[in-house]
Amino acid sequence: MTTYPLPAAQLKGEGVTSQRARNRLVATLQDAGIRDPRVIEVIRTVPRHHFIDQALQLHAYENDALPIGHGQTISQPWVVARMTEALLEHFEGQKDMPRKVLEIGTGSGYQAAVLSALVGEVYTVERIEALLRQARRRFRQLGLTNLRSRYDDGKLGWPDEAPFDAIILTAAGDTIPNRILEQLNPTGVLVAPVGSPSRQNLIRMRGDGKGDFALEELGAVSFVPLLGGIG
Known part of the structure; x- marks a missing residue:
């Protein structure tokens, strides 16, 4: 097992995981419409190959979703970038970025x-214990100290830490569970895929501070289903 923190050479990567490979991915994302320079720089920097099995690292910086076991996937880089960008757009013109963000579905840990x-802080919930153990090890190896994780039913959110300035879901349900919406700051933003397995849309819900949310559709996506319980 790899100890932590990871050696600099392993973080940097080489060959198919090198900075050149990351730069090619970033160029692909920019061609596909990703514009926020902060998001571009983070995608360029975070070692995606660290969040997938070694056997698949050949494909780490391709713009594809990849299996991570337990019927789950690490999302396509464009999807991660677009969801992050959509979340940050809500706070444009404000003095501070969101202080507390809730993620439902830790998965590999890459989006977190x-x-x-x-x-400021990321609170991430995962219902599959084996995936959460892996993600926690990766967070430690990368020295990410502003992340808190929880093994629980994601549909319950993290009520003890609510309200959140932003919430992001990495699995798709027919609707957004009310218990999650109730944990969103009235002026916050939620980004999530919604729909059936055959037809899903990425949506953004922006709070107006008075209890109402404006809904926007951001395009077609494909995510694993949002499930309840723990496994």
Whole structure:
């Protein structure tokens, strides 16, 4: 097992995980419409190959979703970048970035790691214990100190730490669970995939501070289903 923190050479990567490979990925994302320079720089910096099995690291910096076991995937880099960008856009013109962000569905830990470089604190919930153990080890290896994780039913959110300035879901349900919406700051933002396995849309819900949320559709996506319980 790799000890932590990771050696600098392993973080930097080489060959198919080198900085050149990351730069090619960033160029692909920019061509696909990702514009926020903060998001671009984090995608360029965070070692995605660290969040997948060694056998798949050949594909780490391709713009594809990859299996991580237990019927789950690490999201396509464009999706991670777009969801992060959509979240940050809500706070444009404000003095501070979001202080507290809740993620439902830790998975590999990659989305949480990206967020951790851009917001104050990330609270991430995962229902599959084996995946959460792996993600926690990766967070320690990368020295990410503003991340807190919880093994629980993601549909319950993290009520003890509510309200959150932003919430992001990395699995798709037919609707957003009310218990999660109740944990969002009235002026906050939620970004999530919604729909059936055959047809999903990425949505953004922005709070107006008075209890109402404006809903925007951001495009078609494909995510694993949002499930309840723990496993």
